[in-house]
Structures are given as structure tokens and as C-alpha cells.
Amino acid sequence: MIYQRRAIQRRLNELRDVLDGEAVDKLVERLNRADKDRVAAMWELVVLHGLSKCGLLQSEVALESLRRPDILFELGALRLTADVTAVSDEGLDKDNPYSELSQLIEAAKNKLKLPMGGLDLRVRSKHERTKRGVRTVLLLPPRGKLQEFVRQTIEPQLRMQMNAGEFPLSISIDDNDIGLDITIDPTKSPYNSASFAAYDMPSIKDRNPLYSALKAKAEQLRGAYGITGVIVGDGDCVALSGRSTSSDQLSTSQIVEEFFRQFSSVDFVLLLSVRESRHGWMPFQAPVKQNDASLFVRPECDARSELNTLFQTMMEHFPKPVMMPVNGALRAREDTYDLGHHGGYSMLGSDVIRLGLREFMEIFAGLRSLQDNGARNVDAARKFPQKPSHLQAVVLSNLMAGRLPISIDIIKTDEDDNDDWVEIRFGKIDPAIAPLR
Incomplete structure (x- = not known):
């Protein structure tokens, strides 16, 4: 996910000292379930934990409406009620299923015994105009009919071209509903x-994922105590990403202003995301990821300064992000753990080597070998030619020279990492496995 599991666990532990165990158990259950809600639970956790360091925090206190907002917070005269949610472009992705189509075409290629890769899929689009604005829609079959489309339209054309000896394979479809250009040439890549075309850029103020998420929470905050607000975490939503590719794209402030205009029950909106930037001029330096927040306060609310100070302090307790929301949302749907330092190593001459603790344990348990070079899917990796493992060569060289380990040390990292290191130091030649001298 966006934050490392160790950082998440520490915050769960500390939150148990503030909230009742059942509330935290619900968060744990959501965080352990591989689906899109995992990102929402993650944002809720870091917000609750951060606020718990700032004042008196309660969660899911029943309102007169019987609604149970995520947050009831007090700090001096400041009293606020808020709900936390996450927003993504999943609905737009389902309406424009280019990724699913690409996967189905690749599956059709495999069925026809074509080599892996080499697919170039170009999708045309149209602009739908309504009284409220214009939106971009990809010219694709409905998601529920993609398999039938590939089976009845794409596969027969590919097979016919293969039988005719044509290469590269090429299909072009252009009508009112579908616009595709498909080229298959595995020799290229x-x-x-x-x-x-970018279909996820918000162009209608009240017809976009961010507005819909805010609207859903506004209904739950009616009749709430004190200052009310919605805290929105980025679950892979272009509106929160800071990216802009068109002058027609609405800004988040325009969307939130429209939301304030239509819903007087909410005083503030806090948008949370992650930004990355490069420091230094070296092109191979990894970009630095930082937590990012945008606070919007209704003009009639006189607590802007207090809210700004509160949320700045809250974010000081956020973990260090290790993924952008787009990648974190994808990983949240996976039921496996992220790799650690797999495949990474360092050496001090030939006497000292260092490799990831998790990889070391998996090797020790017989699940992989050094020759696998830290591959995520070992069985799949072994079906292809493998590069020689330099680390394995060093270990083998020490063994053949009669040098055994004299120490194995664990080098601990911190909560912003998801693995530790094992440092193995080799000693002098041992006559137990070497000729006598």
C-alpha cells in the first residue's frame, strides 16, 4: 500500500490505547482484506492516529440521526465531527475497460500460440456533450461483452491473417461505437x-468521483456536532493527483466550491494525497515522496486558522509514503506481501556479504535459491533463462576455498522499510573442509 506495513502496525498498536478495541479490530479486518477498501481503511487509520496525538479523539459516536461518523474530536474550544473516505476512478475505469481488453487480446494471442508481447492497442474516443459539460468516453465494447467481442471479432481476424502468412498482424475497427487499431509484432518488443485519450479528467463539477464521494458523506453529517467536514484520501483519483493535461479540466477547488454550494451541512474538506519530486540533478535518483494535503473551508466558517494548524500537526504523525496512490491502490487488491530486499545485496570484498533477511529465510526454508535473483514468482522465473547470480558465485567461492561463516548478524531497519538485512562474515580457511596445510 502507500505506507509500509510496519508503520501501519505501530499506529494500530498506539490507537488501541485511545479507542476501544472493537473499533480498531474493524480497521484491522479491513486492512487485512485484499480489495479497494483497504486504501480507505489505511487513510482512516493514519488520520485517526494523527488526530489522537493532537487532542481528545472518539470514533463512531452515534448522532441523533443514528449515523456514526468516523471522527469526533475536541481540542480546547474546537469541536469537530468528520468522516474519512477514499476516492478512486474505478467507476470510470470500468466504463472505459481498455486494460481488460488488452489482457483478453493477450490471452487470445496465447491461444493462437503467438509469442509474448508485441501488442500495440490504440483506442479512439468521443466527446459526449450534455447541458452540464463535456466528458470523454473511449470507443470500446461494454465491459460485460469484451470476452464475446474478442472471441467473435478479434480472434477470427488474427487467425485468418496468420493462415494467410501476413505479418505483422493488424486490425482496425472504426464505427460509431467501437474505434480500435490493433497491431501485433512481438519482434519489436x-x-x-x-x-x-484521458477519460478520467474531471470536466463536470457535480459529475466526477470526487464530488460523488463528498456528496455521499455529506448526507451522513447532517445534524452533527460542531464543525463538520469530510477528509478524502487519494485511492487513485486524477482529481487529487495534481496532474493536469487539459485546460478543460476542473480543479479540485472548483469541485469543492460546487459541493459547498449544494451542501451547507459541511464546513470543511481536507484532501490527502502523495506528491513526488526529484532532488538533485542525477537522473537515476529516485523521486522523493511526500504526504500532501489541501484544506478547503466554507467562507462562513471562522475556524480556518485552527483547522489549518490542527491538520498540519496531524500530518506530522503520518508515516513516510513509499508508493504513489496509483500503485498503492493496485497493491491493495493483492493478497500477497510486497517483496522486501529480494535480489538486493552488498559485499565488502569477498569476506562479507549482506542480503535481505526475508530472502535469507526463504532460502533457508527451501522456497528459493540465490540463483533465483530475488524473483517474485520463482516458478515462473525458472522457466526462462536465468542470469548468473554474483552473490551465489561469491558464496560458492568461499565454500570451495574452505571458508565458513564466522558470524551472521541481523541489521535492523525501521518502520519505513519492510525488510531487514543479514550480514554474513566468512572466516579463514577451515581445515574441516580444506586440505591440511
């Missing part, structure tokens, strides 16, 4: 590519 082992990878697939796709190009399409």
Missing part, C-alpha cells in the same frame, strides 16, 4: 502498449 516483449511488452504490450496502449494509447488512449
